Amino acid sequence: MGAPPRKSRATIIDIARLAGVSKSTVSLVLKNSTLVKAETRERVLGAMQALGYVYNRGAANLRLARSNIVGMVISDLMNPFFTELAVGIEEALYRAGYVPLLANTGEDPERQTRVLQSIFEQGVAGIVISPSNRSDVATLLDIARAGLPIVTVTRRLAESGLPYVGQDNTAGERIAVEHLIGLGHRRIGFLGGYATMATQRERVAGYKEALSAHGIVFEPILIAESPPTRSGGGAAVKTMIDLPDPPTAAVCFNDMVAVGAIRELSRQGIRAGRDFSIVGFDDIAEAAHNAPPLTTVTGETRQLGAEAAHVLLDLIAGAPAPSAPVIGPTRLIVRESSAAPASERTRLRA
Amino acid sequence: MGAPPRKSRATIIDIARLAGVSKSTVSLVLKNSTLVKAETRERVLGAMQALGYVYNRGAANLRLARSNIVGMVISDLMNPFFTELAVGIEEALYRAGYVPLLANTGEDPERQTRVLQSIFEQGVAGIVISPSNRSDVATLLDIARAGLPIVTVTRRLAESGLPYVGQDNTAGERIAVEHLIGLGHRRIGFLGGYATMATQRERVAGYKEALSAHGIVFEPILIAESPPTRSGGGAAVKTMIDLPDPPTAAVCFNDMVAVGAIRELSRQGIRAGRDFSIVGFDDIAEAAHNAPPLTTVTGETRQLGAEAAHVLLDLIAGAPAPSAPVIGPTRLIVRESSAAPASERTRLRA
DNA sequence: CTGAAAGCGCTTACAG
DNA sequence: CTGAAAGCGCTTACAG
DSSP states (O other): OOOOOOSOOOOHHHHHHHHTSOHHHHHHHHTTOTTSOHHHHHHHHHHHHHHTOOOOHHHHHHHHTOOOEEEEEESOTTSHHHHHHHHHHHHHHHHTTOEEEEEEOTTOHHHHHHHHHHHHHTTOSEEEEOOOTTOOHHHHHHHHHTTOOEEEESSOOGGGTOOEEEEOHHHHHHHHHHHHHHHTOOSEEEESBOTTSHHHHHHHHHHHHHHHHTTOOOOGGGEEOBOSSHHHHHHHHHHHHTSSSOOSEEEESSHHHHHHHHHHHHHTTOOBTTTBEEEOSSOOHHHHHSSSOOBEEEOOHHHHHHHHHHHHHHHHTTOOOOSSOEEEOOEEEOOSSOOSOHHHHHHHHO | OOOOOOSOOOOHHHHHHHHTSOHHHHHHHHTTOTTSOHHHHHHHHHHHHHHTOOOOHHHHHHHHTOOSEEEEEESOTTSHHHHHHHHHHHHHHHHTTOEEEEEEOTTOHHHHHHHHHHHHHTTOSEEEEOOOTTOOHHHHHHHHHTTOOEEEESSOOGGGTOOEEEEOHHHHHHHHHHHHHHHTOOSEEEESBOTTSHHHHHHHHHHHHHHHHTTOOOOGGGEEOBOSSHHHHHHHHHHHHTSSSOOSEEEESSHHHHHHHHHHHHHTTOOBTTTBEEEOSSOOHHHHHSSSOOBEEEOOHHHHHHHHHHHHHHHHTTOOOOSSOEEEOOEEEOOSSOOSOHHHHHHHHO
16 A cells, blocks of 8 residues: 655755755745745746646645545445536535545445545545445544534435535425326326435425325325336336336436336336326436436536535535535426326327 | 644644653554554554544655555546446555545546646646546646656557557457448448547447458448537437438447437437447446447446556556556447348348 | 654744 | 744654
C-alpha cells in the first residue's frame, strides 16, 4: 500500500533559492498576497515556471489542519439513478474547490464500513453517503462523533440523527398514483423493492395515501416485493398479472423495475400503455428511450446530489446541522407507458 | 476552498502522553513493529481506543513522500459503459490499498484540464484516465513529464506515447460483422460515433476487415455517423433505412446507439431481429434487458478497468511502462436482435 | 526495547 | 516589502 518515493517534485524551497528570496515570500506569491512587490512576484513566478512547480496541497492542508477532499460513498454506482446522483455531487464539489474520494459499496455493508475507515484516515473534510442497505450505523456515528461532518442522501437513517437530504418519495408516489386514478384506474399495484428499504416504505406510504384519498381500499396482495432491478420488475409484474383479479396498472419502486415489468408484459403479449399502465420512479436516462417511453416521477436527481454536496459544504464551513431533513421536490413526467384502462377506452368509444 | 480548522483529532503525541511512551513508540505500534514489547503495545492500543485515535495518512504520506490516492478521470460517467469501467478501476484500487479521487469530465476537454490540475496538486500517486474527446494531450504530457505515472484506458492517445489499456475494438467489430455475414447478411451498415473518435476508427476497421475477408465491397454510404447516444442511434438508423437500397443489418458503435436504433426501427414498424438485425458493442446492463435482447460484443468492461488499475499500480511500484498497448479480449454475445435476413428465412422456408 | 531529533512541504505570525 | 522560526502529524535512522 502506498507508492515508493518518486523523483521528487520542486518545492517552495527550490523556487525560493532560484528566485533569490525566502520561502515565505514564495508562499506569499502563491496566495496572491499584495504584500509582495510586483518585480519580486514576477521573479518567483518565473522560477516556478522554470522548475515546473506543482503546489502540494496535501502539505498545505496538513499545516492548515484542513482538507479539500470529501468522501463520496455510493451504495450502487451501477444503478443509473446513483450514477446521476454521484455526478451531481461531484460537479458541485469541484465547483466549490473540493475534490471527491469515491467509494462504491455495491450495497455491501461490510465494504461500506471498510471504505469509510479508509476515507476517514485520508483526512477528508467531510463525507456524503448514500447508505447501503443494512448499513452499520455505529460506524457512521463513530465518525460523526469524532467531529467529521456527514450527510446522508437518498436513504434515510432515521435512527442516526444524521443530516439527510432526499427527495419527497411519499409525495412523488402519491402524484404517480393519482395520475393513474385520474386516468380511470382503480385497481393499481405497487411493484418492486422491499419493506426493509426506507425509500420503499416512503413510496408505499404515498401509494396508500393516494388510494385512500380516492376511497380505494388498500389491498396488501397488490404489493409485490422484488429486488429493485429489471429482472425483479419482471418477476413482480408476473405475480401481479397471474392474480385472479389482476390490477390494470402499477406504480413501480423505480424505473429499472418499471422497465423490467414492461419487458415481461410484452413477453406475455401485454402492451404497456395500452393493456396495462406502468409508472416508474427516478427518470433515469433510459426512461425516455424505453419502448414505450416511460411515465415516471423525477426527484431531479442531479440537483439532489448538488444539494447534498452543498449541505455538506455548509457543515464543513461551520454551519449548524439542518434542523430537519432537506427534502427536494418531485415531479410527474407523463409519457406513453400510462393510459386509460382498456375497459375505459372501450366505454369512451362506445 | 478548504475547510476551516475543526475540533482537532487526537494525534500520536496525545497517545504517547497518555500511554507514557514516546511518539516513536506509538508510531512503531502503528506499523505493527515487533520491536515493541507486548505490554507496551497494549498500553498504547488502549490509549488509542480511549482517545478515538484515527491515523492521519496524509501526514504519513507527506513524510514518506508517497501517496495512496490515485486520480480516476472518466470521460462520461453517465454512460453505463464508463460507469462499469470506473467500478472496475475503483474495486481494484481499494483491493490494493489505494483510494480513487474521481473526476467526471463529461467529454469536456477544458474541464479535463482543470480537474487534472486539481488532482495533480492533491499529490496523487498516479492517474488513470479515459480521455475526453479532443483531449488536450499537452496537459497530460506535462504531468507525465513531471514524473507522475499515467495510464490511459479505452481511448488511445496514440500521439502521446502514454501507456494504454483497451479492448480489442477491431477484432470485436470483426466478429460482430462476421456473425451477421454468417447469418446471411451481405449489406451491413455501421451506425454511430464519429471518425474523430479513435474507438470508432478501430471499430470501423474491424467492420471493413470482415467485409473484405468475405469479398463484400465496402460502401461509405453504409456508415452513418451520429453522437454515440440512444437518440444518435435512432437518427443513424433512420438515414440507413431511408436509403434507396437499405442494408438488412447493422453493427453499432455501442449499445446505446443500438438500443436507440432498435427503438426507431420499432417506431417505423420494423422489428429488430426479424426484419432488421442489430448488433451492439459493450454489453451494458441494459443490453440483456432490451426488447429484443441485444446481440452485442463485450470487452469485459469491469475487468478492463481492473487491468488498467493494475498497470497503473505496477507503474507506481516502479515497473517500466508496458512496451505495447495492453489489449483485452473481446467476445460476441448472441441474443435476439440478430437473425438471418428476412429474404433468407423466406428462401429457407420455401 | 524505547527516546530524542530531524525532516516531509507548506503557512503564519513576528521582526525588521 | 521580506526573512527566520515554529509547527501541522507523521516516520526513520541513530543512540542508548
